[in-house]
Amino acid sequence: MGPGSAAHRFALRSVRGTREESSKMNFDDTPQEAAFRETARKWVAANAPKELHAELSKSSLGRIRLANHDIVDVGKAWQKKKAEGGWACLHWPKEYGGRDATPIEKVIWQQEEGVYGKLTQPFQIGEGMCGPTVMAWGSEDAKRRHLPKLAAGEEIWCQLFSEPSAGSDVAGLRTRAEKKGDNWIVNGQKIWTSGAHYSDFGLLIARTDPNVPKHKGLTMFFLDMKSPGVEVRPIKQANGMQEFNEVYFTDVVIPDSQRLGAVGEGWSVSLTTLMNERMSIGSRLATGVPELFDFCSNLMLEDGLAIDDPAVRSKLASWAVKSSGLKYTSYRAISALSKGERPGPENSIGKLVSGMMLQDIATYAMDLQGAAGALTGTDEETVQGQFQQMLLSSPSMRIAGGTDEILRNIIAERVLGLPGDIRVDKDVPYNKIPTKGR
Amino acid sequence: MNFDFSDDQKQLRDQVRKFLAEKCSPKAVRVVLDGKAPYDKELWKGLAEMGFLGVAIPEEFGGAGAGHLELCVIAEEMGRANAPVPFSSTVYLAAEALLIAGSDAQKKKWLPAISSGEAIGTLALFEGKGNPSPKNVKLTAANGVLNGFKRPVADGAIASFAVVAARTGSSGRDGDISLFLVDLKAGGVEVKSLTNLDPTRGQADITFKDCKAEPLGAVGEGWSILTQVLDRAAVLCAFEQVGGSDRALEMGRDYALDRIAFGRQIGSFQAVKHMLADMYVSATLARSNSYYGAWALSTNAAELPEAAAAARISATQAFQHCAKNNIQVHGGMGFTWEFDCHMYYRRANAMALGLGSLTYWEDQLIDRMRKKNAA
Numbered sequence: 004m005g006p007g008s009a010a011h012r013f014a015l016r017s018v019r020g021t022r023e024e025s026s027k028m029n030f031d032d033t034p035q036e037a038a039f040r041e042t043a044r045k046w047v048a049a050n051a052p053k054e055l056h057a058e059l060s061k062s063s064l065g066r067i068r069l070a071n072h073d074i075v076d077v078g079k080a081w082q083k084k085k086a087e088g089g090w091a092c093l094h095w096p097k098e099y100g101g102r103d104a105t106p107i108e109k110v111i112w113q114q115e116e117g118v119y120g121k122l123t124q125p126f127q128i129g130e131g132m133c134g135p136t137v138m139a140w141g142s143e144d145a146k147r148r149h150l151p152k153l154a155a156g157e158e159i160w161c162q163l164f165s166e167p168s169a170g171s172d173v174a175g176l177r178t179r180a181e182k183k184g185d186n187w188i189v190n191g192q193k194i195w196t197s198g199a200h201y202s203d204f205g206l207l208i209a210r211t212d213p214n215v216p217k218h219k220g221l222t223m224f225f226l227d228m229k230s231p232g233v234e235v236r237p238i239k240q241a242n243g244m245q246e247f248n249e250v251y252f253t254d255v256v257i258p259d260s261q262r263l264g265a266v267g268e269g270w271s272v273s274l275t276t277l278m279n280e281r282m283s284i285g286s287r288l289a290t291g292v293p294e295l296f297d298f299c300s301n302l303m304l305e306d307g308l309a310i311d312d313p314a315v316r317s318k319l320a321s322w323a324v325k326s327s328g329l330k331y332t333s334y335r336a337i338s339a340l341s342k343g344e345r346p347g348p349e350n351s352i353g354k355l356v357s358g359m360m361l362q363d364i365a366t367y368a369m370d371l372q373g374a375a376g377a378l379t380g381t382d383e384e385t386v387q388g389q390f391q392q393m394l395l396s397s398p399s400m401r402i403a404g405g406t407d408e409i410l411r412n413i414i415a416e417r418v419l420g421l422p423g424d425i426r427v428d429k430d431v432p433y434n435k436i437p438t439k440g441r
Numbered sequence: 442m443n444f445d446f447s448d449d450q451k452q453l454r455d456q457v458r459k460f461l462a463e464k465c466s467p468k469a470v471r472v473v474l475d476g477k478a479p480y481d482k483e484l485w486k487g488l489a490e491m492g493f494l495g496v497a498i499p500e501e502f503g504g505a506g507a508g509h510l511e512l513c514v515i516a517e518e519m520g521r522a523n524a525p526v527p528f529s530s531t532v533y534l535a536a537e538a539l540l541i542a543g544s545d546a547q548k549k550k551w552l553p554a555i556s557s558g559e560a561i562g563t564l565a566l567f568e569g570k571g572n573p574s575p576k577n578v579k580l581t582a583a584n585g586v587l588n589g590f591k592r593p594v595a596d597g598a599i600a601s602f603a604v605v606a607a608r609t610g611s612s613g614r615d616g617d618i619s620l621f622l623v624d625l626k627a628g629g630v631e632v633k634s635l636t637n638l639d640p641t642r643g644q645a646d647i648t649f650k651d652c653k654a655e656p657l658g659a660v661g662e663g664w665s666i667l668t669q670v671l672d673r674a675a676v677l678c679a680f681e682q683v684g685g686s687d688r689a690l691e692m693g694r695d696y697a698l699d700r701i702a703f704g705r706q707i708g709s710f711q712a713v714k715h716m717l718a719d720m721y722v723s724a725t726l727a728r729s730n731s732y733y734g735a736w737a738l739s740t741n742a743a744e745l746p747e748a749a750a751a752a753r754i755s756a757t758q759a760f761q762h763c764a765k766n767n768i769q770v771h772g773g774m775g776f777t778w779e780f781d782c783h784m785y786y787r788r789a790n791a792m793a794l795g796l797g798s799l800t801y802w803e804d805q806l807i808d809r810m811r812k813k814n815a816a
Contacts, residue, residue, distance in 0.1 A: 313804070317803045338443055415708075415714035419714075421698065421717065425709065
């Protein structure tokens, strides 16, 4: 078979066809996307609180510190403005306060909203998790009553899932809900609840039947956080800050009309919430690489600039390619969205990779600082203590929203198709599961 | 934004994969691995007939005139199949050097011969230990006559011609280096095969003794051309490495599903699952960095030098990681000659050095990032 044979011609036709293809790799918007971006850009330019731009740009690790403002107040104001302009929860249906936007339009909006997106932090759990759960499982009344107010920033929601004895194994939760007439009486304790102290409503999963295996005895509710018997206590974290809370429930009354899904169906309902949690495409996770690059470019070591040291360069390069790898992985996801496809599971790697990097990078930068690296003040030799802050906060990045180990299980099981763990408590009634290690 | 291969390109990938599944089974690879042939001649012929060797070579020079995205697609499949053919030296190095710097006559002579599978080409750059650097080039060229040696030269023992880096000046600058085209069948060339990590891709020592050669590109431009060639080859090799990573990951996954120990599939143990999950993470980061490299390569973007270095580092790390952990998942069987794990382990570690070491590319990346930041 020589050139000109049938197989040869077939191959050439196949590859030649691609030359006229307009769908080559590119980073351009489609005309519709470009028009949408232009509209969004103009609106942000005209309406964003520009006086906060500098402060918002400086906040690293996703945490916002504003000198003269409370993040909840400015957040509510920005959310309200967005709602009036039609930019709040824009992928939600219009009737519930959204814009009926496509997933790619949401990504474009996030890009154009830029640093002002940080102002929406108090609403992220509501928009990303609680809202979609109410939308999927709530009554029409509940949807009309709650979703537009959530979208407009008038009401803030929190998520009440984790418990002291139910973290990664959330289905092992203990908080009880007992039926009494048309109401449920709730007793128990939740933990790691971000924003509980300023939330108006909460999405609560509780045990309604302890006599069946753990996944089968759960039911989902939502409740007014001002209900009698709800007590919110802030948790002082290992980094010295207070962002999470414990929430105690003592004989809290929840009307049956605030149940989401059937009794005993709480686990399925919670999957809606958790599935929505990982759809945070386009919002890039901090890795610490730009900070480290900057730091090494300016740090004078005994033999010269840190960035001229071969050992430093090697470490920096290895982290830089992880960071760029994450960035281009998210581009691939956006590209899939743009074509109307569902992004693949490769997005589950984002938090796994960036959480570990933050911690490693912080440790390394401090190592380069030598003895002064132990100082946590805003000294010049430790560049305002940014890596010390990163070090102290980074453990939470490897735990919150799924620990590194749970994420690896998810990749192994859902992406690679490996068997699930053997679950010794799977078919055991909840009240027969051991509660102590020794 | 479209950061994915087109449907036609994906169709091409399926076509190449099917072709290689048929013509390049592990059994076929082993003929070369076991030293029974220097490379797979039948496969090479088949690749030429399918139009794959000249996929990025313009039609006027006998190629298919498709493009570099298509070449990336083919490269990934070549890596997956661990193909025992001189594809990377001929197509990524020799052909790219000719496309960048060749005269019309040189292109007319060699590119159609590459497309048709008649010519095997390579790049003769290294002289013993060390990374790509003008100061490591000692072989001299005076009045079109080469004297010196090159080692290791990838596929040097089977190549018909080589692009040779030679010293034409002694100013201590990049301009001291020029490139030459050498017909390896000509006089003054002595080729010796060398044993190496990956027997499925040979390495050779080539001595040039008063060997006549014609310049490729202008005198003094050698290093600048080489830098471009290495960047382009870095992206293409990254796709081979991504293909190899994926295959090693699949092999490990499949074994973890089949193998029973302690009464369970070993893939149900978290220690094994997490090892495989980490391999997936490496392979995914490498793939994404390589896609960016493919975009930069196919559009000749100003970002190519940085993108190429990032793709190279990421893909080198991923392939080494996946290949070594694939053996670990297999346990003792992974350490036998009979199982295919070591073929990927060998290829991964040989490829990690072929265009310059990991450390070299890390150094390049930082330089290029600084240049960008300064701009």
